[in-house]
Amino acid sequence: xxxxxxxxxxxxxxxxxxxxxxxxxxxxxxxxxxxxxxxxxxxxxxxxxxxxxxxxxxxxxxxxxxxxxxxxx
Numbered sequence: 001x002x003x004x005x006x007x008x009x010x011x012x013x014x015x016x017x018x019x020x021x022x023x024x025x026x027x028x029x030x031x032x033x034x035x036x037x038x039x040x041x042x043x044x045x046x047x048x049x050x051x052x053x054x055x056x057x058x059x060x061x062x063x064x065x066x067x068x069x070x071x072x073x
Contacts, residue, residue: 014052022049 018039025035026046036043050057 019049019053022046023053023055026050026055 022035022039025038026032030038032046032050033043036046039046047057
């Protein structure tokens with residue numbers, strides 16, 4: 001039986017160094033799936049890390065150049 005003073009913990013402990021690397025890779029322009037491939041985790045895990053860090057996500061579809069139908073007018 002557990003002692004009352006023993007700290008309880010569910011799930012993995014946060015890895016701040018890993019989270020910073022994920023943020024750096026994502027900010028460099030990599031997609032979540034590309035970051036996931038580099039880090040060896042799922043893209044859902046990358047999404048969760050960014051969300052927990054309060055980091056803003058980029059909009060989907062990144063092609064907004066002048067030739068694109070998504071170009072800002």
